[in-house]
Amino acid sequence: GSRRKVLLVHRNSKKTAHKINSSWWSGVEMGPPDAILGVTEAFKRDTNPKKMNLGVGAYRDDSGKPFVLPSVRKAEELILSQKLDKEYLPISGNAEFCKKAIGLALGDDHPALTDGLNVTVQGISGTGALRIGSTFLSKFFPGPKTVWLPAPTWGNHVPIFKHVNMDVQQYRYYDPNTCGFNFTGALEDIRKIPENSLIMLHACAHNPTGVDPKDEHWDELSKVIKERKLLPFFDMAYQGFASGDVAKDAYAVRKFLADGHKICLSQSFSKNMGLYGERAGAFSIICNDKDEAARVLSQVKILIRPLYSNPPLHGSRIVATILNTPELHSIWLNDVKGMADRIIAMRSKLKANLEKEGSVRNWAHITEQIGMFCFTGMTPQQVEKLTKEHSVYLTKDGRISVAGIASTNVDYLAHAMHQVTK
Amino acid sequence: MASSRFCEVQQAPPIEVFAVSKAFTDSTNEKKVNLSVGAYRTDEGKPWVLPVVRKVEQELAADNTLNHEYLPILGLEAFSTAAAKMLLGATHPAITGGRVTAVQTLSGTGGLRVAAEFLGRVLKYNTAYHSAPTWGNHNLIFKQAGFTNIAPYRYWDGGKRGLNFDGMIEDLSNAPENSVIILHACAHNPTGVDPTQEQWKKIADVIEKRKLFPLFDSAYQGFASGDLDNDAWAVRYFAERGFEMMGTQSFSKNFGLYNERIGNLMVVVKDTACIVPMKSQLTLLVRGSYSNPPCHGARIVSRVLNDPALFEEWKGCIRTMSGRIIEMRKGLRERLEKLGTPGTWDHITAQIGMFSFTGLTAAQAKHIADKYHIFLLSSGRINMCGITTGNIDHVAEAINDAVCNITN
Numbered sequence: 001g002s003r004r005k006v007l008l009v010h011r012n013s014k015k016t017a018h019k020i021n022s023s024w025w026s027g028v029e030m031g032p033p034d035a036i037l038g039v040t041e042a043f044k045r046d047t048n049p050k051k052m053n054l055g056v057g058a059y060r061d062d063s064g065k066p067f068v069l070p071s072v073r074k075a076e077e078l079i080l081s082q083k084l085d086k087e088y089l090p091i092s093g094n095a096e097f098c099k100k101a102i103g104l105a106l107g108d109d110h111p112a113l114t115d116g117l118n119v120t121v122q123g124i125s126g127t128g129a130l131r132i133g134s135t136f137l138s139k140f141f142p143g144p145k146t147v148w149l150p151a152p153t154w155g156n157h158v159p160i161f162k163h164v165n166m167d168v169q170q171y172r173y174y175d176p177n178t179c180g181f182n183f184t185g186a187l188e189d190i191r192k193i194p195e196n197s198l199i200m201l202h203a204c205a206h207n208p209t210g211v212d213p214k215d216e217h218w219d220e221l222s223k224v225i226k227e228r229k230l231l232p233f234f235d236m237a238y239q240g241f242a243s244g245d246v247a248k249d250a251y252a253v254r255k256f257l258a259d260g261h262k263i264c265l266s267q268s269f270s271k272n273m274g275l276y277g278e279r280a281g282a283f284s285i286i287c288n289d290k291d292e293a294a295r296v297l298s299q300v301k302i303l304i305r306p307l308y309s310n311p312p313l314h315g316s317r318i319v320a321t322i323l324n325t326p327e328l329h330s331i332w333l334n335d336v337k338g339m340a341d342r343i344i345a346m347r348s349k350l351k352a353n354l355e356k357e358g359s360v361r362n363w364a365h366i367t368e369q370i371g372m373f374c375f376t377g378m379t380p381q382q383v384e385k386l387t388k389e390h391s392v393y394l395t396k397d398g399r400i401s402v403a404g405i406a407s408t409n410v411d412y413l414a415h416a417m418h419q420v421t422k
Numbered sequence: 423m424a425s426s427r428f429c430e431v432q433q434a435p436p437i438e439v440f441a442v443s444k445a446f447t448d449s450t451n452e453k454k455v456n457l458s459v460g461a462y463r464t465d466e467g468k469p470w471v472l473p474v475v476r477k478v479e480q481e482l483a484a485d486n487t488l489n490h491e492y493l494p495i496l497g498l499e500a501f502s503t504a505a506a507k508m509l510l511g512a513t514h515p516a517i518t519g520g521r522v523t524a525v526q527t528l529s530g531t532g533g534l535r536v537a538a539e540f541l542g543r544v545l546k547y548n549t550a551y552h553s554a555p556t557w558g559n560h561n562l563i564f565k566q567a568g569f570t571n572i573a574p575y576r577y578w579d580g581g582k583r584g585l586n587f588d589g590m591i592e593d594l595s596n597a598p599e600n601s602v603i604i605l606h607a608c609a610h611n612p613t614g615v616d617p618t619q620e621q622w623k624k625i626a627d628v629i630e631k632r633k634l635f636p637l638f639d640s641a642y643q644g645f646a647s648g649d650l651d652n653d654a655w656a657v658r659y660f661a662e663r664g665f666e667m668m669g670t671q672s673f674s675k676n677f678g679l680y681n682e683r684i685g686n687l688m689v690v691v692k693d694t695a696c697i698v699p700m701k702s703q704l705t706l707l708v709r710g711s712y713s714n715p716p717c718h719g720a721r722i723v724s725r726v727l728n729d730p731a732l733f734e735e736w737k738g739c740i741r742t743m744s745g746r747i748i749e750m751r752k753g754l755r756e757r758l759e760k761l762g763t764p765g766t767w768d769h770i771t772a773q774i775g776m777f778s779f780t781g782l783t784a785a786q787a788k789h790i791a792d793k794y795h796i797f798l799l800s801s802g803r804i805n806m807c808g809i810t811t812g813n814i815d816h817v818a819e820a821i822n823d824a825v826c827n828i829t830n
Contacts, residue, residue, distance in 0.1 A: 031702035034495075034709070058491060066489040080483050083476070085469040087461060088680045091440070124528070124712035131711050142427050159710035196427070231427060262426065276492045277717035288426035298434035305437065306562040307535055307711070308528035313681035314718035315490075 035155070035395055043393040051391035052409055054400040057207070057372050058276055059241075059339055062406045067339070069274045071332035075321040078328075084317075089310045091301040093122020093282075097316035100323035101267055101282040105236060105250055112257060112286050119297045120284040121304065122311040125276075126237045126268030129283035130160045133233060133264050135303045136285075138164035140296075143196035143231065150174075150186075150200070152397070154207045154235070157200065171199070174209045179365035179377045181211050187224055195229045203236035203265075204249040205371020208399045212242070212370055218252045222259045232261050237268040242371045244340035246333070262286045269319050271372065272336050278315025339403075346405040347374065353414030361421055374400050382420045390416035437558070442797050451795035455813050457804040458797050460611070460776055461680055462645075462743050465810045470743070472678045474735040478725045488721075495705050495713065497526020498720040504727035505671055505686040509640060509654055516661045516690050523697045525704055526715045529685035530641045530672030531559060536687055537637060537668050538567035539707045540700075541602055547635070550602040551594070553577035555801060557611045557639070560604055575603070578613045583769035583781050585615050591628055599633040607640035607669065608653040609775020612803040616646075616774055622656045626663055636665055641672040646775045648744035650737070661690050673723050675776065676740055682719030747776065750809040757818035763825050778804050786824035794820040 039055035061067045092098065098120040102113060112118055123129030138145060138161075145166045149157050150173035158168050171193065172185030193199065201221075206212055213221060225232055234253050240246040247254075256263055262285075269280040283300075287293040304310070322328045344367075351366040366374055378386065378398040386392045392413060394400045405413060442458040464470045482488060496502070502524040507517060516522050527533035541547045542564070550564045554574035564572050575597070576589030594603065605625075610616055617625060629636055638660070643653045657669050671686040673679050687704075691697060708714070726732045748771075755770040770778055782790070782802035790796045796817060798804045809817055 029703075030699040031706045034705070066491050068489050072490070076483060080479065083471075086471055086475075086679055086681050087469050088459075088674075091437075124716070127709075127713035128711070140428060140431050142430065156709060156713065159706065163707075163710045270492075275490050277490050277714070279712065279714075279716040285428075287428060292426060292428055292431070295431045295433045296428055298436075299431055301437075302434045302562075303566075305531075305559060306566040307532070308683060309531040309559065310681070310683070312528070312683040312716040312719065315716065 039393050039395055042387070046391050046393075048391035050409070050412055052393065052404060052413060054392060054394040054404045057271075057401050057403070059271060059274060059372070059403045060406070062342060062408075064404070064406050067274055069332065069335040071322050071328050071335050072273060072275065072318055074331065075318045075325070075328055078321055078325070079317055086313070089122070089313055091121075091304050091310050092297065093311045094313060094316040094320055096320040096324060097280070098122055098282055100320055101269075102265075102284050104246060104323060105239065105253055105265060105267060105284070106257065107247075107254065110257070116290045117287050117293055118284050119287060119293050119300060120282055121297070121300055122316055123266065123281040123283045124308070124311060125270050125279040125281035126235065126266055127156060127160065127281075128279065128311075129266035129268070129281040130157070130235065131163075131307075132283040132300060132304060133266055134161045134164045134166060135307075136300055137198060137233075137264070138166050139303070140299060141198060141231070143198060144194055146197060147233070148190075148193055148197060148199040148230075150202065150206070152208060153200070153202070157235075173206075174211055174375065176377065179211070179375055180368065181213050181217065183213070183217050187220065190221070190224050190228065190230075193228055193230060197228070197230050198233060199225060199230045200233045200235060201252065203234045203239070203253050204251075205238035205242035205373075207237065207371070208373050208395075208397065209375040210369030210371050210373045211365075211375065213252070215251055215255075218255055222256050222261065225256075226259060226261065231264065232256055233264040233266075235266050238271055238371050239267065240272040240333070240336040241340055244337035244344075246336070257286065262288065269315065273319060273322065273332065275315045275318060278318065279312060280315030280319050343372070343402045346402050346407075346410060349407065349410045350402075350405065350414055353411055354418055357414055357418040359418045359422060372401055372403050374402050376400055376417070378417070378421060385420040386416055390419070392416050438799060439558070442799060445791065446797040449795045449797075453813070453816055454795035454797070455808055455817060456797050457808040457817070458799055460675070460805055461807065462675060462678060462776070463807045463810070465746060465812070467808075467810050467812070470678055472736065472739045474726060474732055474739055475678060475722055478722050478732065481725070482721055490717070493526070493714050493717050493720065495708050496701060497715045498717065498724055500728060501720040501724035502526050502686055504724060505673075506688045508650060508727060509643065509669055509671055509686075509688055510658055510661055511651065511654070514658060514661060520694050521691050522688060523691070523701060524686050524688040525701070525708075526720055527670070527685040527687045528712070528715060529674055529683040530639065530670050531563065531685075532683065532715075533670030533672070533685045533687040534560070534563050534639065535567060536704060536707055537670060538564045538569065538602075540704060541635070541637075542568040543707070544703045547600050547602055549573070549598055549600065550604060551575045551597055552604040553590075553606065553610070555612055556604065556606075560639075564602075569602075577610075578615065578779060580781065583766070583779070584772065585617055585621070587617070587621055591624060594625065594628045594634065595632060597632055597634055600635060601632075602635045602637050603629060605636055605638050605656070607638045607643065607657050609642035609646035609777070611641065611775070612777050612799070612801060613779040614773030614775050614777045615769075615779070617656070619655060619659075622659060626660055626665070630663070630665070636660055636667040638667065638669040640669055642675055642775050643671065644676045644737070644740040645744055648741040648748075650740070664692070666690055666692055673719065677723055677726075677736070679719050679722065682722070683716060684719030684723055747806045750806050750814065751778070753811075753814050754809060754818060757814065758821060761818060761822045763822040765825060776805055776807055778806055780804055780821065782821065782824060783828070786828045789824045789828045790820045793823070796820050
């Protein structure tokens with residue numbers, strides 16, 4: 001009653017005295033700097049004409065420039081000519097986009113889709129799709145509120161789950177001795193994951209290592225994950241971009257479904273369609289039946305509304321147009337293969353040049369790894385030397401973005417890498 | 423037999439505004455009218471892509487120097503700066519003093535969510551107040567952002583169909599220190615009732631005295647009166663008084679860019695040294711949520727706000743939209759008074775913006791939907807944009823019928 005009010009006022013008046021001179025924000029601490037951004041910033045400041053930015057993960061053409069896909073340009077022209085309105089999308093996003101996105105992942109006529117077992121919603125690219133997933137799972141996943149991530153994994157996976165109060169744990173994945181996949185270590189660790197837990201898997205072109213399990217490895221992983229009754233959450237950000245073949249890159253996702261797993265899946269069209277800033281992505285859950293899918297969808301929508309109400313149209317419209325228009329679809333398959341092929345070619349050239357430089361190190365992993373990134377195996381000290389003495393910028397875990405290599409500077413890079421590792 | 427992990431997931435309750443819109447879509451009645459969802463319609467009842475927007479889109483498409491690269495995490499700076507200037511005025515002392523920072527957000531909702539996450543998780547505030555009634559999503563947003571105490575302050579006075587000013591002041595006077603107070607900058611959603619300038623001054627007095635934190639939701643700047651400065655009066659007044667505050671901006675309505683999700687979160691600080699750490703924390707929040715915002719809408723708005731000729735053209739579009747709404751308000755009130763509909767109807771023209779709290783009850787709303795296929799929310803909220811010269815008589819007739827024949 002009033003006595004409590006008096007006490008509150010008294011306590012508040014002490015705070016009031018403090019507040020008059022201070023700001024609301026004086027307690028705000030500086031957040032940790034973003035490692036990758038830091039690399040780009042340092043690169044920008046460097047005046048060496050031979051400098052190379054192998055930090056950020058966006059595709060570059062052989063002139064080192066951003067690449068707007070011909071299929072995307074054509075789709076945009078088509079969209080512009082249609083003079084469509086700008087009305088709100090439904091909370092779940094552009095329906096055509098959702099249909100074609102999950103169809104790309106699984107195959108358009110996959111029984112899960114024709115039977116209506118999937119919940120597929122548009123997300124703010126891959127990050128947004130993952131965040132819808134983590135938010136849904138943090139609320140509705142009946143198992144332990146922990147996600148098991150491969151070691152290492154994309155840095156942003158951690159906050160995406162931590163922000164929704166989930167724990168993160170790791171299973172062995174990358175073998176620094178071989179710069180390859182630690183198959184036995186992964187199986188050992190996965191066998192120890194508590195039953196009914198949530199496990200995250202990179203569908204293809206693992207970020208940051210570029211190391212993917214072989215098909216036989218995936219077959220075995222599927223078995224063990226099934227034995228442990230785990231829920232697989234696939235992050236597929238590079239379908240088509242890895243091998244150049246969309247079906248091949250979806251092997252793991254499709255195999256797991258064929259083996260009876262009911263997966264969660266996030267997809268990004270940032271890289272494979274070069275739509276980075278348009279934020280086109282999708283989140284899917286494969287449910288048991290149509291009724292469950294309807295219930296799950298209703299709850300997912302409740303979670304999206306207080307995030308941003310409904311998603312942006314532009315990118316999703318481009319994707320839907322491309323995937324829905326046969327002519328554009330085949331141009332796109334060509335475009336994405338072109339990007340993948342250029343990266344594969346740069347990998348080959350880099351390895352060949354290192355050998356030509358006289359390096360006696362084993363660089364096989366450069367061509368065995370796949371996708372945007374390569375875990376070179378260089379130590380932080382070697383990385384520092386590479387940056388300081390040769391103006392080659394990369395993250396200190398030795399990761400390079402192969403997309404940042406061009407035929408005009410692959411020799412320079414090989415030379416520099418040899419200098420710091422010989 | 424495999425059982426599912428998700429078999430316990432219950433069907434979520436539908437969100438009313440979408441359910442009502444669906445009812446409209448499903449109706450086959452040729453005189454149907456949609457007075458529910460909050461989007462502008464022309465006098466032909468059609469969505470309107472602003473001519474200046476189409477023009478800019480053509481220019482952007484023809485510009486071969488543009489690509490689809492990632493925006494920075496906090497968005498397109500040219501957009502955010504221009505948007506903040508639009509809200510506060512380019513010569514506002516807070517802006518010229520360097521005490522304003524702004525980041526691009528996923529429209530108004532996204533701005534509110536980032537604001538709530540920052541206030542809740544970084545500043546550790548746990549109490550928020552919103553008007554009674556308010557936009558339905560305010561409560562959900564703050565709840566999801568971790569606020570444990572979300573309460574209403576009195577606002578709508580059903581009796582006089584206006585602002586319950588004394589009730590509002592009383593409730594704010596009892597709010598604990600550090601409460602976040604969500605204020606509608608103009609064109610209150612759903613009532614259409616805005617405080618007068620004198621009332622805003624007194625609201626500011628209470629907020630200052632009680633050490634509350636003002637958060638303005640500005641979704642209709644320009645759209646309400648047709649004048650950007652008029653509609654920003656309250657926000658500018660608070661900033662001039664020296665408040666530290668936040669303002670979220672939506673460009674969905676005033677630019678007609680509903681589906682491109684373009685918004686801004688503006689922060690006014692006392693000490694410019696706070697800006698860098700604050701942005702670093704906002705960066706972390708955004709990165710863990712969606713990494714970086716979409717560029718298409720930002721480019722369009724930035725082009726327009728930063729080009730004097732396009733800016734003028736756009737201001738013409740806002741006057742068109744707000745002008746049509748004001749016409750419909752006049753017309754509806756006239757017809758209801760002419761029909762002798764019981765009660766007073768001057769609130770229809772006293773209220774401002776897209777929405778009107780008609781005072782109709784849920785039962786009356788249902789009657790109107792069932793008999794006339796005119797769809798509005800059970801709160802009695804109508805979207806004035808749904809009214810056209812073609813259907814205004816029909817709408818007036820329906821309201822008259824409901825008020826005369828359906829009582830609680």
